[in-house]
Structure formats: C-alpha cells, structure tokens
Amino acid sequence: MDLLESIKENVIGMERERVVELTRKALDEGIKPERLLDEALTPGMDVVGQEYEKGIKFIPEMLMSAEALRGAMELLRPMLTKSDVSKVGKVVLGTVEGDIHNIGQQIVSSMLEGAGFEVYNLGIDVPAEKFVEKAKQENADIVGLSAFLSTTGLRFSDVIEALQEAGIREQVKVMIGGAIASGKYAETVGADGYGANASAAVKLAKSFMGK
Numbered sequence: 435m436d437l438l439e440s441i442k443e444n445v446i447g448m449e450r451e452r453v454v455e456l457t458r459k460a461l462d463e464g465i466k467p468e469r470l471l472d473e474a475l476t477p478g479m480d481v482v483g484q485e486y487e488k489g490i491k492f493i494p495e496m497l498m499s500a501e502a503l504r505g506a507m508e509l510l511r512p513m514l515t516k517s518d519v520s521k522v523g524k525v526v527l528g529t530v531e532g533d534i535h536n537i538g539q540q541i542v543s544s545m546l547e548g549a550g551f552e553v554y555n556l557g558i559d560v561p562a563e564k565f566v567e568k569a570k571q572e573n574a575d576i577v578g579l580s581a582f583l584s585t586t587g588l589r590f591s592d593v594i595e596a597l598q599e600a601g602i603r604e605q606v607k608v609m610i611g612g613a614i615a616s617g618k619y620a621e622t623v624g625a626d627g628y629g630a631n632a633s634a635a636v637k638l639a640k641s642f643m644g645k
C-alpha cells in the first residue's frame with residue numbers, strides 16, 4: 435500500500451501514533467503538507483463521516499479518528515503557517531454558533547496565515563455578534579464562516595444579516611466552508627464565495643484582495 439493510502443487507512447483505523455509516524459515519514463520523503471491533507475488525511479475523515487452516517491461508526495470513533503488527524507496536524511501546522519510574504523489582508527474566522535467542528539477550520543486558519551493573511555480565529559460555537567464585533571474592531575477585509583450541520587448551516591445567514599445591520603456588509607467579503615456548505619449554499623445565503631478545502635479558501639481570499 436502506498437504511503438498516502440496507508441495514512442488514510444490509519445485515520446479510518448483511529449491509529450493516532452501510526453498516523454503521526456507515517457506523516458513524519460511522508461514529510462521526510464518530501465511529500466508536501468497540502469498533498470497529505472488533500473489525498474490522505476481529509477479523505478480518511480470523509481470515510482469516517484460516511485461510516486457514521488451508515489451506522490457503522492459512532493461518535494467516540496469519530497473523535498478518535500479526529501484525534502489521529504490532529505496528531506498529524508501538529509507536524510503540518512508549522513509548515514503551513516511559515517510565511518515570509520507581507521500581510522495581504524485581515525480575516526476573521528470561526529465556526530458558527532451551535533457547531534463545534536473545528537479541524538478543517540484550523541487548517542484553513544493555518545493556510546491563510548501561511549499565505550500572508552492576518553487571521554483572527556474566534557474558534558467554535560461563535561455567535562453572529564462576535565463575528566461582527568471582531569470584524570469591526572480589526573477592520574477586517576474578510577469574514578470566514580464554517581458550518582457542518584444541517585441545523586447550523588442556517589447560521590450563515592444570521593451572520594450576514596448581523597453584518598448588514600451593523601452597516602459593514604459592504605466593507606467585508608464573506609466566505610463559507612464546512613461539510614454543509616457549497617457554492618449553491620453561498621448563493622442562497624448571500625455569501626461572496628465558497629471554498630471546498632483550505633487551498634480553495636486561500637485562493638478565494640486572495641481573489642477578494644485582488645491577488
């Protein structure tokens with residue numbers, strides 16, 4: 435089995451130590467962090483999600499796989515955030531209220547930093563007002579929202595409405611992501627864009643800044 439496939443299988447298998455060991459090996463062999471994320475770690479978590487949906491796996495197992503991915507992220511994060519480019523813009527980022535998924539959001543955060551953005555990561559379960567407050571305070575260029583559940587996807591519109599009410603909607607671009615988001619969803623809620631993964635998030639954010 436090739437190395438990437440083996441990492442994916444070990445994420446599914448909840449083998450944190452093995453995932454970390456194989457990730458280290460892959461990095462030593464010169465495999466790029468972005469490839470590890472897109473071709474091994476994230477696809478592994480996708481399978482876990484599908485198995486949960488089918489009733490083959492349960493929450494403790496989802497958590498253990500997530501923990502395995504986190505182990506790999508400890509090795510990847512410093513490589514993703516290394517940036518010597520001058521600051522391109524300010525992003526306020528967070529997972530919307532009622533939602534505690536943050537693995538992908540943290541990856542987006544790291545990669546935006548790596549691309550030269552100043553990122554204010556508000557974490558998980560963030561109420562609409564908090565996004566507005568921080569965006570105002572920092573004079574943000576972009577607000578990035580993550581949501582993963584059918585229920586919390588509805589919160590995208592709440593944040594956008596709150597930005598409107600605060601009179602700053604025209605000054606910020608809003609991008610959305612996470613399992614429930616899509617290009618269509620972005621259109622429906624009136625966001626300016628959707629990113630399917632962290633690389634897409636960076637591309638989108640740069641395009642907002644005219645880069």
Ligand code: B12
Nearest residue numbers: 483533534535536538578580583584611612629631632635
């Ligand atoms: C791990 C996981 C958990 C962990 C979360 C741990 C953590 N700290 O994050 C735990 C076990 C806690 C959990 C809990 C729950 N979960 Co859950 N979870 C997952 C799972 C398997 C993987 C998510 C993940 O980490 N993926 C890996 C990362 C790398 O990818 P990612 O998150 O998609 O992020 C990428 C992109 O989305 C994008 N992105 C992310 N954010 C942003 C932001 C912007 C601005 C942009 C541009 C891009 C972007 O870039 C990221 C990097 O490439 C998903 C299935 C899935 N395929 O998403 C289910 C899933 C999201 N969970 C689900 C459910 C139902 C739940 C629970 C309700 C279960 C329960 N009954 O309690 C709870 C909800 C708790 C809550 N209130 O939030 C469902 C949601 C279904 C739905 N439509 O509502 C899913 C889809 C599983 C399924 N197929 O049924 N979960």
